Amino acid sequence: MAGRGTPATAMLDRLGMRYSVHSYAHDPRHGSYGLEASAALGVAPERVFKTLVADVDGRLTVGVVPVTSQLDLKALAAAADGKRAGLADVAAAERATGYVAGGISPLGQRRRLPVVIDASALGFATIFCSGGRRGLEIEIAPADLIRAAGATVAAISRPPAGQA
Numbered sequence: 001m002a003g004r005g006t007p008a009t010a011m012l013d014r015l016g017m018r019y020s021v022h023s024y025a026h027d028p029r030h031g032s033y034g035l036e037a038s039a040a041l042g043v044a045p046e047r048v049f050k051t052l053v054a055d056v057d058g059r060l061t062v063g064v065v066p067v068t069s070q071l072d073l074k075a076l077a078a079a080a081d082g083k084r085a086g087l088a089d090v091a092a093a094e095r096a097t098g099y100v101a102g103g104i105s106p107l108g109q110r111r112r113l114p115v116v117i118d119a120s121a122l123g124f125a126t127i128f129c130s131g132g133r134r135g136l137e138i139e140i141a142p143a144d145l146i147r148a149a150g151a152t153v154a155a156i157s158r159p160p161a162g163q164a
Contacts, residue, residue, distance in 0.1 A: 022041050049129045051130055053093035054088055062116065063076045080152075102134045107149055117152070119153050121142040
């Protein structure tokens with residue numbers, strides 16, 4: 001996309017939401033998009049949220065969790081009124097959202113998917129999420145993100161494997 005605009009920022013503009021855009025030079029060799037964003041922008045990683053697409057009982061559903069955590073698939077399934085969840089195939093996630101992996105935003109998706117945002121987001125005045133491409137983050141109040149995405153809020157994150 002030319003310039004800074006993405007379907008996510010266009011959606012926020014249409015809704016009249018307040019947000020800021022932060023960009024950085026994405027390094028394709030970096031192992032974690034979210035931790036890269038945290039370091040590049042000088043933001044605590046707990047405030048940077050990653051967008052993961054899961055398959056909940058055959059329905060694609062978006063989970064938004066801190067980059068320092070893992071998506072709790074059982075909790076996501078429960079929050080989405082489902083029984084079982086697994087991470088979606090990358091190609092299916094990209095097709096449904098219109099974004100590439102590492103740049104999937106919970107906003108402005110090609111096909112509007114149900115969104116569940118981790119409850120920890122409510123502990124911050126603003127959080128960061130993907131703006132719709134690698135190297136582009138949106139800073140937004142959690143309540144505004146929830147409203148714009150039509151999201152549900154639930155405890156859907158857990159510490160990474162091996163951490164308590």
